[in-house]
Amino acid sequence: MQKIFKTGLTLVMLLLTMPAMARLSVFACEPEWAALAAELGGERVTGYSATTAKQDPHHIEARPSLIARVRNADLLICSGAELEIGWLPLLLRQAGNAAVMPGRAGYLEAASLVQRLEIPTSVDRSMGDVHAGGNPHVHLDPRHIATIGKALGQRLAELDPAGSAYYQQRQQDFLRRWQQALERWQKQAAPLKGMRVVTHHRDWVYLFNWLGMVTAGTLEPRPGLPTTAGHLVNLKQELARSPAKMIVHAAYQDDRAAQRMSQLSGIPVLELPYTVGGAAKAGDLFSLFDVTLARLLAAAS
Amino acid sequence: MNWTALDLTILGPAFLAGLLVVATHIPLGQRVLARGIIFLDLAVAQVAGLGLIAAHSLDWEPGAWQVQVVAFATAALSVLFLHWTERRWPQIQEAVIGSLFVLASSGSILLLASNPHAGEHLKGLLIGQILWVNYMQLVPVAILYGLILLQWFGFPQRRSSLPFYLLFALAITASVQLVGVYLVFATLILPALAVRHCKQRALWYGYGIGVVGYGLGLILAALLDLPAGAVIVYTLALIAILIGWFVNRAKD
Numbered sequence: 001m002q003k004i005f006k007t008g009l010t011l012v013m014l015l016l017t018m019p020a021m022a023r024l025s026v027f028a029c030e031p032e033w034a035a036l037a038a039e040l041g042g043e044r045v046t047g048y049s050a051t052t053a054k055q056d057p058h059h060i061e062a063r064p065s066l067i068a069r070v071r072n073a074d075l076l077i078c079s080g081a082e083l084e085i086g087w088l089p090l091l092l093r094q095a096g097n098a099a100v101m102p103g104r105a106g107y108l109e110a111a112s113l114v115q116r117l118e119i120p121t122s123v124d125r126s127m128g129d130v131h132a133g134g135n136p137h138v139h140l141d142p143r144h145i146a147t148i149g150k151a152l153g154q155r156l157a158e159l160d161p162a163g164s165a166y167y168q169q170r171q172q173d174f175l176r177r178w179q180q181a182l183e184r185w186q187k188q189a190a191p192l193k194g195m196r197v198v199t200h201h202r203d204w205v206y207l208f209n210w211l212g213m214v215t216a217g218t219l220e221p222r223p224g225l226p227t228t229a230g231h232l233v234n235l236k237q238e239l240a241r242s243p244a245k246m247i248v249h250a251a252y253q254d255d256r257a258a259q260r261m262s263q264l265s266g267i268p269v270l271e272l273p274y275t276v277g278g279a280a281k282a283g284d285l286f287s288l289f290d291v292t293l294a295r296l297l298a299a300a301s
Numbered sequence: 302m303n304w305t306a307l308d309l310t311i312l313g314p315a316f317l318a319g320l321l322v323v324a325t326h327i328p329l330g331q332r333v334l335a336r337g338i339i340f341l342d343l344a345v346a347q348v349a350g351l352g353l354i355a356a357h358s359l360d361w362e363p364g365a366w367q368v369q370v371v372a373f374a375t376a377a378l379s380v381l382f383l384h385w386t387e388r389r390w391p392q393i394q395e396a397v398i399g400s401l402f403v404l405a406s407s408g409s410i411l412l413l414a415s416n417p418h419a420g421e422h423l424k425g426l427l428i429g430q431i432l433w434v435n436y437m438q439l440v441p442v443a444i445l446y447g448l449i450l451l452q453w454f455g456f457p458q459r460r461s462s463l464p465f466y467l468l469f470a471l472a473i474t475a476s477v478q479l480v481g482v483y484l485v486f487a488t489l490i491l492p493a494l495a496v497r498h499c500k501q502r503a504l505w506y507g508y509g510i511g512v513v514g515y516g517l518g519l520i521l522a523a524l525l526d527l528p529a530g531a532v533i534v535y536t537l538a539l540i541a542i543l544i545g546w547f548v549n550r551a552k553d
Contacts, residue, residue, distance in 0.1 A: 059421055062432040064523035068306035086421060090433045094311070225415065 024160045027069055027100070029078035029088060030057050032139040033110060033152075035276040035285050037077065039174045040153045044163045048073075050091075053278035056252050058224070060087040070095035073106070074159055077152065080109030081116060081133035105158055111136050113151050114144045117205050139275065141206035142185065142289055146178055181286055189293055195300060196242070198235070198267065200249035200258055203274065207292070216244035219257045227257040236264045243267070246299050250274035270299045306523035311432075315529060318434045318442075319515030322476045322488050325446045327507040328453055329469055330489030334497060337395075341383065342473060342489050344398045346482045347405040349376040349474040350426040354412050357422075373474045379405075380466040387462075428530045429481020442475050480530060487534045495545030506544055514540045 026047045028034035034049035041047070048069055051057045057079070060066070070076065070091055078084055092101060100106040116134030138144045153171035157164035189211045196216040197208070202223055208215055217238060221231040247269045249258045258269045272292050273279035282288040333341055352375030356368040379401060386397045409426070413419035449472055452464075476485050491514075492507040499506060517540065518533030525532070 061528045062430050063526050063528055064306035064308075064311055064432060064519070065303045065526045067311045067432065068303070068308055068523075071308070071311070072305060090430075094433060094435070096310075 024074045024156065024163075025069075025072055027073035027076045029076075029084050030139075031276040032145075032285065032288070033077040033079070035288075036145065036149055036152060037075075037156075039285065040149060040167060040170055041156055042166070042170055044160060044166060045156065053273060053275045053282075054252050057083055058086060060084075060091075062087075062090075066091060067094050070100065071097050073097060073100050075106045075108065075155060076100040077108040077110060079111050079136045079138060081111035081136035081138075082131040083111070083136035085131075105155065108152060108155055110144075110148045111138045113148050114138050114141075117209060118202070135202060135205050137203040138206055140204060140292075141210045142178070142182055143210065144206065145285060146175060146182070149174060149178070177286075181289070185289055185293055188297065192293075192296055192300060196244040198239070198244045198247040198261065200247075200253050203250060204248060204272075216242065219247070219249075219261060227260075232257075232261055232264060235261065239265050239267065246270045248272055251278035268299060270295060272296070303524060303526050306526070307520065308523075312519045312523060314434045314436055314439065315431045316515060316519055317436070317439055318431055318479045319519070319533070320512065321439060321442055321446050322480055322485070323508060323511030323515060325449050325453075325472045326476065326485065326488040327492055327511055328504060329472060330493040331496075331503060331507060332465060333469075333489055334493040338383075338387070338398065339490060340395065340398045340402060341380075341469070343482065343486055344383070344402040344405065345376050345379055345470055346473050346477045346485050347402050347409075347426075348379040349373070349470070349477050350482065351375060351405045351408050351412070352474075353426070353478065354409050354422060358412055358416075369474070372478075373471060376470040376474045377467060380470040384463055384466045425481070426477070427482045428528065429477075429479065429484055430530070431480045431484065431533070432529050434479055438479075442479065445471065445475055483534055484530050487537045491537045491541040495541035496548060499548055506548060510537065510540050510544050 023043070024041060024045045026034070026037040026041065026045050028037060028047060028049045030051055031049045031053050034047040037045055037047045050066060050069075051060060076092075078088060097106075098104065102109070111133065116136075116138065119134035120132065139148075149171065153167050153174075157167045160167075193212040194214065196214045197204075198217045198219065199215055200219045202215070202218055202220075205215065207213070217235045219227045219232070219235070221228055244267055247258045247261055247265075247267050249255055249269070249271055251271055251273050255269060255271065261267070262269045271279075272295060273282040273288055276282060276284060276288050278288070279291050282291045330342075333339065349372050352372040353368060355375070356371040359371075361368050361371075383394070383398060383401070387394050390397070409423060410419070413422055416422065449468055452468060473485060476488075480488075488511060492510040495510055496503040496506040514537035515533055518536035519529055521527070521536060522529035522532040
């Protein structure tokens, strides 16, 4: 009896002391930012990603837990540049957590920290899903990961000052390893320079910009719109004049359009992970780029 | 299991939206079932959705009154048409309703052909986004439903054909935007099916099924981390089967 009582008491004590070792709760819109928070925050942070690598980050299903997680979050990190415009504003409104609203320390928009490509001079509906803030898929240039990582590390220290030394040490360690990897990747990827590739959606521009690759065309006639037969025929004629090496699509995209184009043109299809978790071996940010480059190089040779 | 999502401030607006839909759709649904025009609501809901999408393509804001007027006008036109066909060709009424449903769905797809968010719009129309509802949105719906209930219970003699069809169009135009086509259908038909043999208290059993179905569905969606609308369709079906079985047994 006494033993049970003692165990119970210990449990209660444990529960009471929980807040003392509470971790910083990070809500990421996409897996790449949850992975970055895990690299920089270590055991002082619990991360959660609203979408998985198998889901299109443009869309999301409303689940009660998403609202609860935003409500309890200390920091929200998202790509931004209107990538999540279809669901994040609703989620923020419904959660009503002032700490993570835009403009507050708990809100970090990754795309705003780097130089964005494809910023349109004017936007109207006829252009498809064009983002006024430029192309939002910024994480596929690893140099951006370093820039955003610095900002995220500072933000973590700001929100959890007790751990600032810990965050600084982890950040330095991460950036050092990232720099080494970056040099290795750049050497590895040299043969990819100038290679022409057809993509499904314009979510590879930052990767191609970094490696000097060329977008030979997209399967979507306009961003976000499904492929039409007429567009595929036009693309086929273009590719007959100036050929491409492969057709690339992300793990979360349906590959039917890519396969159809491949049948028409004889160009092979390549699936890339796009983000952390998009392939069995792409479990963190380092392996994401390792797998992406390995697949591109294998397909190019 | 996810206990943090079990929060009244998260589930409260959704539950209140559910209560509003239940309040009007239980009596309407029993009437729909009695008249044998089950798919009327699917067709009218889809036409109201078509009207909403058409209004969107005219660049009006989703909450604007013009959008509501267009949606109700298209829904009202469709019920006037169906009211006419019911008198003209009563034996093929179900076939006409089905055809209207398919035409309205395909019309939405055509209207959204150049919209990159087409998939979301169409899916949102069907499964709804009950969790994104907020209290401010519910105020006009509550007033509208109060008037509908007043008309329904205050003037029972006017439940005949044409006023019924128009009330129905009005109720569905509002509910489709709150909870989506699937939940509208489930709320109308499932409770009505369960209590179809009840002479007395059919209305109260129906209300009971609706309230428990929505409440349980939202709690399960929170605990199991699943999309709320689809879970509620299943809990409504489950409660309807249980209550239907209980009511029929009690009668024997």
